[in-house]
Every structure is written in structure tokens, then in C-alpha cells.
Amino acid sequence: MQAETKHKFDVDDPIFEVRNASVTFDMERGESKVMDSIDIDVDRGEILGVVGESGSGKSMFASALLDAVPKPGVLSGEIQYYPEDGEPVDLLDQSESEIKEIRWEEISMVFQGAMSSFNPTMTIGDHFEETLQAHGRDISEGMEYADELLSELYLEADQVLGSYPHELSGGMKQRALLALSLLLEPEVLVMDEPTAALDLLMQRSIIELIRDIGEERDLTIVFITHDLPLVANLADRIGVLYAFEFVEVGPAYDILTDSKHPYTRALLNSTPNLDTPREEMRPIEGKSPDPVNVPAGCSYHPRCPLSDENCVQNDPPFQSDDGDTDHQAKCHYIEQTRREIPLNLQEVEYSE
Amino acid sequence: MSETDHVVSLDDVRVHFEPESGLFARDDDVVKAVDGISLDIGENDVVALVGESGCGKSTLGKTAIGTQRPTEGSVSYRGQDIWEARDGDSDAEIPYETIRRSLQIIHQDPGASLNPNKTVLHSLMVPLKLTEPDLNTFDRRDRVHEMLSRVGMEPPKDYANRYPHQLSGGERQRVALIRALLMNPDLIFADEAVSALDVSLRIDMMDLMLELQDQFNTSFLFVSHNLSNASYITGKADGRIGVMYLGELVELGPIDEVIQNPQHPYTKALMWAAPNLNPDAAEDTTGTPLRKIDVPDPRNPPAGCRFHTRCPNAREACKQTPPETDVDADGDHKVACYRAIDDHEYWDSPELSD
Numbered sequence: 001m002q003a004e005t006k007h008k009f010d011v012d013d014p015i016f017e018v019r020n021a022s023v024t025f026d027m028e029r030g031e032s033k034v035m036d037s038i039d040i041d042v043d044r045g046e047i048l049g050v051v052g053e054s055g056s057g058k059s060m061f062a063s064a065l066l067d068a069v070p071k072p073g074v075l076s077g078e079i080q081y082y083p084e085d086g087e088p089v090d091l092l093d094q095s096e097s098e099i100k101e102i103r104w105e106e107i108s109m110v111f112q113g114a115m116s117s118f119n120p121t122m123t124i125g126d127h128f129e130e131t132l133q134a135h136g137r138d139i140s141e142g143m144e145y146a147d148e149l150l151s152e153l154y155l156e157a158d159q160v161l162g163s164y165p166h167e168l169s170g171g172m173k174q175r176a177l178l179a180l181s182l183l184l185e186p187e188v189l190v191m192d193e194p195t196a197a198l199d200l201l202m203q204r205s206i207i208e209l210i211r212d213i214g215e216e217r218d219l220t221i222v223f224i225t226h227d228l229p230l231v232a233n234l235a236d237r238i239g240v241l242y243a244f245e246f247v248e249v250g251p252a253y254d255i256l257t258d259s260k261h262p263y264t265r266a267l268l269n270s271t272p273n274l275d276t277p278r279e280e281m282r283p284i285e286g287k288s289p290d291p292v293n294v295p296a297g298c299s300y301h302p303r304c305p306l307s308d309e310n311c312v313q314n315d316p317p318f319q320s321d322d323g324d325t326d327h328q329a330k331c332h333y334i335e336q337t338r339r340e341i342p343l344n345l346q347e348v349e350y351s352e
Numbered sequence: 353m354s355e356t357d358h359v360v361s362l363d364d365v366r367v368h369f370e371p372e373s374g375l376f377a378r379d380d381d382v383v384k385a386v387d388g389i390s391l392d393i394g395e396n397d398v399v400a401l402v403g404e405s406g407c408g409k410s411t412l413g414k415t416a417i418g419t420q421r422p423t424e425g426s427v428s429y430r431g432q433d434i435w436e437a438r439d440g441d442s443d444a445e446i447p448y449e450t451i452r453r454s455l456q457i458i459h460q461d462p463g464a465s466l467n468p469n470k471t472v473l474h475s476l477m478v479p480l481k482l483t484e485p486d487l488n489t490f491d492r493r494d495r496v497h498e499m500l501s502r503v504g505m506e507p508p509k510d511y512a513n514r515y516p517h518q519l520s521g522g523e524r525q526r527v528a529l530i531r532a533l534l535m536n537p538d539l540i541f542a543d544e545a546v547s548a549l550d551v552s553l554r555i556d557m558m559d560l561m562l563e564l565q566d567q568f569n570t571s572f573l574f575v576s577h578n579l580s581n582a583s584y585i586t587g588k589a590d591g592r593i594g595v596m597y598l599g600e601l602v603e604l605g606p607i608d609e610v611i612q613n614p615q616h617p618y619t620k621a622l623m624w625a626a627p628n629l630n631p632d633a634a635e636d637t638t639g640t641p642l643r644k645i646d647v648p649d650p651r652n653p654p655a656g657c658r659f660h661t662r663c664p665n666a667r668e669a670c671k672q673t674p675p676e677t678d679v680d681a682d683g684d685h686k687v688a689c690y691r692a693i694d695d696h697e698y699w700d701s702p703e704l705s706d
Contacts, residue, residue, distance in 0.1 A: 053550045054521070154645045170405070172646060199404045199577045204625040205645045226550050229580075229627030253631050270552040272580040273629045274611060278587045283556035287520075345630050 009237075009249050010326035011041040014082060015188060015220050016065060018042075021077035023060045023069050025291075032291040034073070035060040036244040042188075042222060044082075047214060049235030049252065050224040051267075055288055057244035058224045059112070062192040065222060066107055067091045067099050081107070084187060105135060108186035110177055112193035117177065118165035124176050125161030131183055142183065149179040153209055171202040175209070182213065188220045195230070207234050228271055232256055240264045243289045243299035249318075250327030258338070260321070260329035262304045265341040273345070280344035298332065306333050306340055358392045358430070359538045359571050360416050360455070365389050365425035367411050383650050385411040386422070387599035393539060393571055398562075398591030400574040400582035400607075402622060406650050407596040409575045413541040416573055417455035429454065429538075453482070456532040460544035462524035466516040472500075472527055473512035479534040499530045503560055522553045526560065533564060539571045546581055558585045565589065579626040583607055592684075595619045598650055598658040605685030615679050615687040617641070617663045643706070657689070660704065665691060668701040 007014055023035035035057045042048050052058040060069065069075045079091040083106060094102065103109070111117070118127060125143075132142040150157040153175040160168065160176055168176065174194065181189060191210075195203040211234055214221050223231055231238060231252070238255040240248040240263065248261040259265050266284045286303035289295055298316050301307035310332055318328040321335040331337060367386040385408040393399055393416065401409040414420035415427055418434040427434045429451045437444040437451055459465040466475055476496045480487060487495070493512070500508035503526045516524055525545060532540050542561065546554040562585065565572060572589075576582045586593050586607040593610050595603040595618060603616040614620050621641045644662045648654055654661045660670035669690055677692040679685040690698035 053552060169646065200579065200627075201404055201577075201622060201625040201642075202645070204627070205640050205642070208640055227627075228551060229629050232627060232629050232631065256629055256631050267552055268629060270555055271629060272551075272555055272578075272584045274580055274583055274623065274626050275628060275630055278584055281555050281584070283559070284552050 008039055008041045009328060011043045013044045014041040014080075015044040016040075016042040017078075017080040017082070018064070019078040019080075021064055021075065021079060023057075023064060023073050023075050025073050027292060029292045033294070034244055034291050035064060035075075036294070037077070038064075038245055040239060040246060040249065042220060043237070044084075045218050045220055046236045047211070047221040047223060047234055049231030049238040050222060050241060051226070051228050051231060051238060052224075052241030053226055053288055055291070056241040057291075058226070058241050059192050060244075061241070062109070062111070062190050062222070062224050065091075065188075065190050066103055066109055067094070068103070104131070104181075104186065105184045106186055107188040107190065108181040108184070109190045109192070110174075110181050110194045111191075112196055118173065120165055122164075123161065124163055124165065124168070127180060128161065128183060131180060135184055137184065145185075146179060146183055149182055150176070152213060153179055155179070171198055171206070174198060174202075175206065178206070178210070178213075182217070182219075185217070186219075188222070189214070190222045190224070192224045193226070194223075196225070196227070203230060210234070228267060229273065240267070243294050244291060245299070246330075247300065248329040250324075250329075254324075254327045257343075258327075259343070260327065260334050260337055261300075261331050262306055262337050262341055263300050264329070265337060265343060266303075269341075269344050276344050282344075298330070306331075306336060358394055358428075359397070360393045361428045361431075362389060362391045362412075362416060363426045363428075365412070365415055365422045365427060367408070367415055367420060368423040381651055384599045384653065385650070386415060388425075389596075389599075389601045390425075391416070391594065391601070391604070393573060395538075395571065396565065396569060397571040398565070398574065398586050398589035399572070399594060400576060400586045400591065401594045401596055402576055402579050402582045403596035404577060404647055406598075406647060408599040409596045410543055412596070413543055413573055413575050414457075417457055417539065417541045418451060419457070453535050454538040455541070456535050456537040456539070457541045457543065458525070458528045458532050458545045460548060462521065462528045462545075462548070463516060465528055466524060468516050471513050471515055472496075472519070475527065476512075476531055476534060479531055483534060483536055495534075496530075499534070503530060503564075522549055522557060525549065525557060529561065529564070533568055533570070536568070537570055539573060541573045541575070543575050544577070545574070547576060547578060554581060555584060558588075561585065562588055579622045583611055583626075587611075595622065598648070598653045600658060600688065602659065602689070603685075603687045605679065605687075609680065609685045613679070613685075615685075615692050616659075616689045617665050617691070618659050666704040667698055668704065669696070669698040670704065 018038055018040050021038045025032040050058055063069045064075055081089045081091050128146045129139055132139050147157040150160055155175055165173060195206050225231055235252045238252045239246050242263050248264045269282050270284050289299055295302055297313050298311040301311040316330050316332045318330050319334055320328045365386055366388055369383040369385055371381040389412060403409050411420060415422050421435055432444060432446040434451055437448040473496055477492050480492045480495060496512060497508040500511050505511040546557045549557060574585050582593055591607060593607045594601050597618050603619045614623060624641050641664050642662045643664060648661055656671040657674050660666040674688050674690045676686050676688050679687055679692060690696045
């Protein structure tokens with residue numbers, strides 16, 4: 001019993017355990033909390049989609065998993081990493097050299113606008129060799145693996161390795177970077193808007209490749225984006241960020257078809273989708289909150305159609321109305337949201 | 353419909369970019385960004401162009417509003433050839449100045465198109481000085497305030513005195529939209545105008561564009577790589593959608609017809625890429641519908657149907673250029689693909705595989 005209640009949202013074999021993690025910046029206007037006491041577990045081998053609008057703290061969450069929060073930001077709380085074999089690692093309690101070893105070898109990353117992270121004066125192949133060298137790996141063995149990765153990503157290995165970054169298109173660069181991030185066979189891949197600058201067709205193609213590669217290698221993937229439809233068909237579970245904290249976490253299917261938080265439902269209703277009747281789409285009223293001045297109580301209350309005095313006063317805990325502990329939302333009126341805020345995609349199905 | 357009824361009419365337009373001439377320049381380095389496209393845009397029309405980066409959609413848009421000179425073919429505004437007027441043809445019925453004012457653009461990056469050193473008020477007074485020189489400063493300021501509150505930037509006095517960096521991405525895009533509208537244009541070319549915005553803000557911005565279209569009698573040429581966005585804005589306005597691939601228009605038609613009855617395999621690929629929020633509908637759509645992920649080099653596009661190197665349905669016959677074919681009886685919906693011709697030899701030719 002003890003073990004079951006320990007993990008969040010029914011995760012049984014966590015690779016990450018994040019507890020009470022916050023990121024704060026001191027600003028002239030006051031302390032800015034860009035990540036607010038987050039508790040979440042990431043399951044080994046899953047694809048976790050993290051969705052949030054600009055300024056919801058999603059990039060901070062990505063950086064926190066690598067203990068790479070940019071200065072002068074301060075990361076507090078606890079982030080435990082459980083490698084496949086070996087002792088658990090307290091990520092926030094490592095020396096600089098220890099954390100550097102974990103990054104890339106154990107936990108790898110592809111960040112937004114990552115195409116510019118290639119050095120323009122080096123060929124793509126040089127980047128691969130340098131990475132192998134820096135981590136003390138066998139170069140020829142490593143380059144063989146690089147060839148394999150590149151061709152799985154539909155790239156001509158010889159041509160790409162011999163090219164300079166500017167000679168490749170955006171989509172090719174992004175795939176080469178994906179191969180580079182997997183070169184040292186990490187257990188976890190953290191991706192922050194990895195496809196945002198690309199065409200939709202290329203984004204979808206890369207998503208398919210990520211899915212295949214992840215499955216084949218038992219990778220754990222944390223995929224962070226503002227684009228809910230993009231992860232809809234990729235993730236096993238989805239966490240929705242609003243105002244620097246998770247407001248809903250659950251299996252992807254349940255989040256899309258039966259979401260419990262008013263914000264998630266509003267987000268779904270405001271997303272352009274070929275199948276949704278155009279007349280039904282609704283923008284979300286109001287603005288996202290300022291990190292220095294997050295509303296008291298439930299942070300979504302100024303925009304929420306269901307909010308009342310209770311929401312203004314009290315911050316709701318995570319709860320579930322139907323006993324499903326794997327799908328929970330932070331809302332006082334969780335049992336009313338489905339009735340009060342219908343999902344327009346669902347209506348299509350009912351009326352058909 | 354006579355030619356003068358169209359706001360803008362493109363006739364067999366080609367835009368070829370040649371490399372800087374020099375010792376090492378070769379003829380085959382010419383990029384055919386737009387290669388033989390005809391398109392008419394009427395009053396209060398909404399047309400969306402979709403396609404991948406490098407397909408020439410932005411170049412075509414710039415050509416339509418007269419900021420890019422076509423290498424071949426003609427572009428006319430209400431029957432007047434834009435480039436003849438520009439080159440000082442004394443017979444021009446409509447002066448070039450008028451044409452330029454009537455055709456406006458909203459850029460993809462709203463931040464970069466506003467002067468960072470000028471307030472919103474200042475940036476928006478400039479077009480008013482041109483279009484309504486009789487107004488005094490106070491009247492102009494009132495007009496700007498009125499427009500700001502019309503696009504939901506309340507209180508307008510507060511917003512008017514801000515600098516671009518004090519606005520969010522959505523607010524900057526609204527300011528760019530107002531600036532274009534204050535020129536009283538007949539056509540606004542919106543180049544990926546909502547792509548940089550958060551997903552949840554996009555329909556808000558598109559609704560605003562359509563609402564203002566009604567009030568200002570403007571046509572929109574909307575360019576996007578995202579079919580969901582393009583179908584939203586054209587669908588609400590009963591507009592048309594054009595699908596571009598490597599400089600050519602491969603399918604054109606009323607939005608609902610194209611979405612419900614897509615003919616070109618490339619249109620189908622773009623529809624596959626438009627993510628579906630319905631997990632039940634999406635299950636059978638895994639696996640890319642393309643044979644190759646990357647777009648071929650535009651300097652050296654494949655012969656015949658340019659899509660044949662990536663097309664899942666390509667056959668030997670596709671190495672010839674397919675003609676433009678009517679899909680429906682009234683000729684609104686056109687496609688350039690042999691698959692639209694029932695009795696073509698395509699159906700008997702061997703499939704391409706590589």
C-alpha cells in the first residue's frame with residue numbers, strides 16, 4: 001500500500017520523481033516564480049507530453065529535469081533520477097562535473113531553435129566525433145552507430161556528416177541534432193519545442209520518427225510544446241501547465257476526450273482542427289498571468305466561467321471525481337466542468 | 353466576370369531568382385520560386401495558399417501585392433497592369449501610388465515590422481497622414497484610439513503610448529493589422545500572420561481579421577504552412593484554398609470541397625500533417641504518406657510532376673507534366689494530377705519505387 005501511494009498519478013516505475021520543485025528569479029518588481037512547487041513522476045519508457053502556452057513555465061520544467069536552470073534563476077525542491085541500474089541520483093545535489101556526466105549520457109536534450117546550436121565552422125560529422133571524444137567513447141564504434149541513427153531518420157549519413165550546418169535545410173538539421181542527442185544512448189530525452197520552427201509536414205514526419213525511435217530503444221521522452229494537437233497523437237500521458245504549475249495530468253486519451261480542468265477544455269476548444277466545426281471554436285477569454293503577480297486561490301479563476309468566491313480564496317488540490325487516480329485536475333468543481341464546458345469535438349460525435 | 357472586377361489578377365506569373373552574376377554562377381542555379389501560376393482575387397475574397405517552406409507561396413503573395421516583379425507574366429490591379437503603371441506608362445488608368453496603397457502586407461514577425469523606437473500611436477498615425485491628410489492631430493489620435501479598442505486593446509490610451517517591446521506577440525500582430533487597414537486597402541497579404549502566435553490565440557486573431565474584413569471591405573491573401581489555420585479562415589469566409597508545391601499551384605478550389613474531396617496526393621499529405629485532436633479518428637493515420645521526407649532542391653526540381661519523387665501514388669507516367677484538370681462540373685475546383693483523369697494511361701503505367 002505504501003508503495004502505491006508514494007508515486008503521483010499511478011506511475012509505478014518512475015525514472016524521475018519531482019517533488020516541490022520551484023524556480024524563482026529575483027526581479028525589481030518582486031520575486032518571480034516561474035515554476036511553482038511542481039510534483040510529478042515520469043514513468044520509465046513513457047512519452048510524457050507537457051503542454052502550456054508561452055510563459056506558462058514549460059521551458060523551466062525542461063531545464064529543471066537537467067538541473068540546467070539559467071542563472072540567476074534558483075531551483076529548489078527535489079528531483080530524483082532513477083537509472084535503469086544503479087543507485088538513485090539526487091539531481092540537485094551533484095557537483096558540476098557529476099551533473100555534466102549525467103547530461104547527454106543519461107539525460108539528453110533537444111531544445112527550441114536547436115538548429116542554431118551547431119557550430120557553423122564545424123561539419124556535422126565533427127560534432128559527432130567531438131561528442132564521442134568528450135565522453136571518452138570509441139570513435140569508430142560510435143560513428144557506426146551515428147550512421148545507423150541518421151539513416152533511421154531518413155538522412156544520407158555520408159552526405160550529412162560531411163556537410164556544414166548552413167548546407168542543410170531546417171528539417172535536416174533538426175534530425176541531425178536528434179541523432180546527435182541519441183548518440184551516447186541516453187535513457188531519457190527531454191525535448192522543448194523541438195519542431196516549432198519547422199513546417200507542419202516536417203513536424204509530423206519528425207514526430208513519427210521520434211515515436212519509432214523511442215519505442216525501439218525503450219527511451220523515456222519528455223516532450224514539451226505549446227501545440228496540443230502535436231503531442232495528442234504522440235504522448236502516452238499529458239500534463240497541462242498553467243501559470244507555472246500542472247493543473248491536469250492524465251493519460252493522453254482521457255485528456256483529449258474527457259478533460260477535467262476548465263483550462264484544458266478551453267484550450268481544446270480554441271485549437272484549430274480540421275474536424276471541429278468552425279463556428280464552434282472559441283478563443284480563451286482573458287490573459288495569461290504575470291509571474292510576479294499570479295492570482296491567489298486557483299490561478300485560473302479570473303478566466304474561468306465556473307469560478308466563485310471559493311476559487312478566489314482557496315487553491316484547489318489535485319483531485320479526481322471518479323476515483324481514477326491516474327487522471328486528476330486541480331479544480332474545486334471538477335464534477336461540473338464536463339457539463340458546463342462542452343468539448344466541441346465531442347459534440348460532433350454525439351450529433352452524428 | 354470581366355478583368356476589372358478582380359482586385360488582383362495574376363496571369364501565368366513566373367518569378368525566377370538568379371544568383372549574383374559572377375565567375376562561378378551557373379545557369380542551373382536559377383531558383384524558379386513561382387513557375388507559371390494564374391490566380392484571380394475578387395472583392396471581399398479570402399484565398400489561402402498552403403505549402404512547405406520554399407514552395408514559393410510568399411513570393412507569389414509578394415508578387416500579388418506588387419512588391420515583387422515577376423520575371424514573366426502579368427499582375428494587374430482592377431485591370432491595370434501594376435508594373436506598367438510602376439514603370440511610368442503614361443496611359444496608366446490607375447496611378448502606381450494608388451495601387452501600392454491598395455495592396456498591403458502583414459508580416460510573419462510582427463515585432464520586426466514595427467519600429468522599436470516609436471510608440472504604437474506614432475506608428476499608427478503615419479498611415480493616417482497619408483490616407484486622410486485633412487485630419488488634425490487630435491482627430492488622428494481619436495481614430496487610432498477607436499481602432500485600438502475595436503481590436504480589443506483596452507484601454508486604448510494606455511496601449512497607444514506603449515512601445516512594441518511592451519506588447520505581447522498577439523498585440524503586436526493586432527497593431528500591424530490596424531496599420532495595414534488604415535491604408536484603406538483592397539487586399540491584405542497576410543504572410544504566416546498567425547503562425548508565431550500561441551495555438552490558443554490563433555483563432556482569436558483570425559476571427560478579428562474576418563470581422564474587420566466585413567467592416568473595411570478588404571480581401572485577404574493568407575499564406576500558411578498550416579492547413580488547419582488556412583482552412584479555418586477560408587472556411588469561415590467561404591473562401592478558396594490553393595496548394596503550392598515547388599513553385600506550382602497543384603490544387604485550387606473552394607475550401608470545403610478541397611478538404612472533403614482532396615484530389616492531389618500532396619494535398620492529402622498536408623491533411624495528414626494537420627494534427628487531429630480526436631484520438632479515435634487519428635489511429636489509422638500512422639506512418640508518413642510520403643516516400644521522401646525532404647523537399648527536393650528548388651534549383652533543380654524533378655521533371656514532369658514535381659511531386660513524383662515523394663508521391664506515394666507516383667507511376668512511370670508522372671515523369672510527364674500533368675495538365676490542369678477540372679474536378680467538378682462548374683470548374684471551381686482544379687487539380688494538376690493524372691489521378692483526376694479516369695481514362696489516362698497513368699492507370700496502366702508501372703508504379704515508381706525507389
